Amino acid sequence: MKRAVRPLVLVVVLVALGITVHFEASVDAQGAAYATGVLVLVSSVAIAVTISARRQRERGKTILFSCVSLVFIYTTIANRVERPDGLKIAAFFIAAVLLVSLLSRFRRSTELRATSVMFDTQAQDIIQQATSDGLIRLIAHEPVNTSKERYVHKHEHAILASHIPVHAPVVFLEVRVSDYSDFAQDIDVRGVTRHSQWVLEATAPSVSTAIAALSMAIRDQYEVMPHIYFRWTEGNPLLNLAKFIFLGQGEIAPLTREVLREAEPNLQRRPWVHVG
Structure with missing residues (x-):
């Protein structure tokens, strides 16, 4: 304060x-x-x-x-x-x-803005079922196109770009931007099954900080290491940076990694960020 x-x-x-x-x-x-x-x-x-x-x-x-x-x-x-x-x-x-x-x-753009992260019952079930070998694979997905074809394409791209095992369980992570003038808020995570895919939904002022906060909450509450998979954002990097500062969107992958780096100095306990 x-x-x-x-x-x-x-x-x-x-x-x-x-x-x-x-x-x-x-x-x-x-x-x-x-x-x-x-x-x-x-x-x-x-x-x-x-x-x-x-x-x-x-x-x-x-x-x-x-x-x-x-x-x-x-x-x-x-x-x-x-x-x-x-x-x-x-x-x-x-x-x-x-x-x-x-x-x-x-x-303060890279500060962890979540005051708390709460998972509903279905989200907890999804996290527990998706955990294997001490880790959970989260695929960041922009909730604009939620068609079955889009989820399949995003999963296939993550398999090719980041070498995820074909039959490994994955969870799609979707964050909708709320009022960006709210610097911090409680994040409520909802679990849904859409087109036979596990999805965690949340609403927050910033996509990058919400993903970072959610991954750290999963690590702490379920004692599992999250691996988060992104695609590179198209467009001018300076413009994407401005979008993040003013609108909570933009170059999500490197900014999520930076938020995690500042929030968790211990590299061994820091959730992994993969970009392809």
């Missing part, structure tokens, strides 16, 4: 220092900027109340609050035109928030 709050504290301190330097520590000179902030806040509140009254079909209040909103909007615009310092400070504050947010998200 402290690491999550720290960037916001840095932004507030940075903006406060910037304002102090810009106005040469003069309280009187900051009056116009302060007034702009207050006017924007009051205007927003007036508009919100107007919308609320309109939704409740209160005609009289809607007209009254609309007039009040127009007055505050006009005053805010006039204040900004005469003294644009408030707008400059707002732009500086927004830029600082965006910059620090991007740096923070980039630095």
